[in-house]
Amino acid sequence: DTAVSQTPKYLVTQMGNDKSIKCEQNLGHDTMYWYKQDSKKFLKIMFSYNNKELIINETVPNRFSPKSPDKAHLNLHINSLELGDSAVYFCASSPSSSKNNEQFFGPGTRLTVL
Amino acid sequence: AQSVTQLDSQVPVFEEAPVELRCNYSSSVSVYLFWYVQYPNQGLQLLLKYLSGSTLVKGINGFEAEFNKSQTSFHLRKPSVHISDTAEYFCAVSPSGGYNKLIFGAGTRLAVHP
Secondary structure (H helix, E strand, C coil): CCCEEEECCEEEECCCCCEEEEEEECCCCCEEEEEEECCCCCEEEEEEEECCEEEEECCCCCCEEEEEEECCEEEEEECCCCHHHCEEEEEEEECCCCCCCCCEECCCEEEEEC | CCEEEECCCEEEEECCCCEEECEEEECCCCEEEEEEEECCCCCEEEEEEECCCCCEEECHHHCEEEEECCCCEEEEEECCCCHHHCEEEEEEEEECCCCCCCEECCCEEEEEEC
C-alpha cells in the first residue's frame, strides 16, 4: 500500500557508469517530480512531468534524462556518473500541476559514486 | 525569483519545552507556504501549508505556523515537543506563477533531548 515507491533504496557505483532510478506512485496523481538532496540536506527540484509531459527542467546536466512511460511512473537515468552526483534523490507526486497541491514524497534513493 | 531562509541550522531543546523554527522567504509574486518534516532515512512528510485565509495554520502532530506577510515570515511552533519530534524540518514556497514546484530552505535540525 506504499504511496510513492522508489527502487533501489541504495545505489553504489563507479564514476563513469550509467544507472537508473525508478519511481512509481499508486495515488492516481497526474504530476511527478524528481528532487536532489545534497550532502548538506539542501533540496532542489530537477524535473517535473504532468501526464507524461515534461513541464519543469531546472538546468540539470543533460547526463540526467527523466522518462515517464505513463503517469504513474517517472524514472531517472543518469549517464557517465560523476562524484558530484552523489546525493539522495527523491521522487514526489501531486494530484495535478496546481501550485497549492501537496506533494507526496518517496523514501529516497541514496546514490554514492566512487 | 524566490528564496527561502531558515535562520537556524540546528535547534536543541528539552522534551516538553516549546519550540519555534524560523522561516523567512523572498518573492516578487505571491506564494503558497509549506512546512515538511524529514525523519531519519525517510522521505518528506507535509506538516502544514498556508494557501490563503487565516494566517494561523494548524498541522499534524501539534504543530502550527503563522504567516506574516509584512515580515515575509512563516515560523513553525509547537508548545511542547516530544523526543519523537527529532527530525529535519524544511520550509518551502511554491510561487504563484508557472507550475507547481517547491523551493526549499536549507532545513533546521530539531534535536529534542530528555
